[in-house]
Amino acid sequence: MSKTLILIPSRLSASRLPGKPLLKINGISIISHVVKKAKEADIGKVYVATEDKEIIDDVHSNGGNAILTSKKHKTGSDRIFECFEKLDLADVDYIINLQGDEPNIDINDLKHLNKLIEDKKPEIGTLASIINDKSKLSNENIVKVFTNEKITDKNFPLALNFKRHVNNSSVNVYHHLGIYAYKPDILKKIIKFKQTTNEIEYRLEQLRALENGIKINVALAKFCPIGVDTMEDYIDLKKILEYKS
Numbered sequence: 001m002s003k004t005l006i007l008i009p010s011r012l013s014a015s016r017l018p019g020k021p022l023l024k025i026n027g028i029s030i031i032s033h034v035v036k037k038a039k040e041a042d043i044g045k046v047y048v049a050t051e052d053k054e055i056i057d058d059v060h061s062n063g064g065n066a067i068l069t070s071k072k073h074k075t076g077s078d079r080i081f082e083c084f085e086k087l088d089l090a091d092v093d094y095i096i097n098l099q100g101d102e103p104n105i106d107i108n109d110l111k112h113l114n115k116l117i118e119d120k121k122p123e124i125g126t127l128a129s130i131i132n133d134k135s136k137l138s139n140e141n142i143v144k145v146f147t148n149e150k151i152t153d154k155n156f157p158l159a160l161n162f163k164r165h166v167n168n169s170s171v172n173v174y175h176h177l178g179i180y181a182y183k184p185d186i187l188k189k190i191i192k193f194k195q196t197t198n199e200i201e202y203r204l205e206q207l208r209a210l211e212n213g214i215k216i217n218v219a220l221a222k223f224c225p226i227g228v229d230t231m232e233d234y235i236d237l238k239k240i241l242e243y244k245s
Contacts, residue, residue: 004044004114004181005092007083008034009076010100012052016229021055021100023228025238030228031055032062033103033241039064041107043114048100049083074195075205081191084184094125095187097180099227104241106223110179113219116156117181122217124209125156125181128174129224136175140164141229143204145176151220159216162204177221180206186214 010021010031021031028036031048038046048059048066051073059066067086073079080097094117098105109127117125128145136142144166147157151174166173182190190209199207209216226237 003091004094004096004117005084005087005089006038006041006044006046006096006098007080008038008046008048008098008100009079009083010048010050010052010055011079012054014101017231017234020228020234021050021052022058023234025103025241028062029058030103030234031100032059032064034098034100034105035059035062035064037103037105037107038098038110041110041114043111044096045089047083047087049079051079075191077187077205078191081187084187092184094181095184097182099178101228102177102225103228104237105179105225106221109177109219109221109223112153112221113179113181116217116219120156120217122156122181123183123186123214124216126159126206126216126218127177127179127221128218129177129221131173131175134168137166137168137170137173143176143178144170144173145218146170147172147174147218151218153220156217156219159206159210159218161210162202162206164202164204174218175224176218177225178227190214 012019014020022029049069051071056066067083069079069082145162146160149157193212196208196211228234
């Protein structure tokens, strides 16, 4: 069985909603909700990688683990690699980079991704869900992934491209979820590459991997979590999760 480590990059200085990791839902911060979900998936040790002591204190107070990282990182991948090196854990086969702003991530989708990386041993694995609302195709806040074949419960097709805006005629296009499972040596390779022009222009870090010949396989997610990018997102998600409880 592969040994998986879950790392969650998080910082207070998000451009669109500063301080969002510590916003509360049911009395618990968003970041600690994500940690709780990651631990419930029971696929490996879970750590938050952050530049902010306030986040570390919050995670620790809610029973999680966190590592202090540099404030100079340009991307989440850089941050989790520093965290991985600081942890100095032996025999890690995959590092799952889990977004710190999606507290309603489905643990079954995480388990599904972990099962596929154990079986198929990709360089990078990620998740995507079916787009039922066509208006999402032109919504630039929703990242789309194109695959070389239709994604099913059992296959693990290759990503051909990632875009923020697509037209209605596109085939094999899905809503990309920002979750990645890297082989440690592949993550190390990615952070040594210079940021590409397309990565910077479109704000899509995964393009750096594709444009340097690294393959990304895509698993089907049954559920599409709500990412918290704006105060409106936070209010909407807070209503949903607090209503469920």
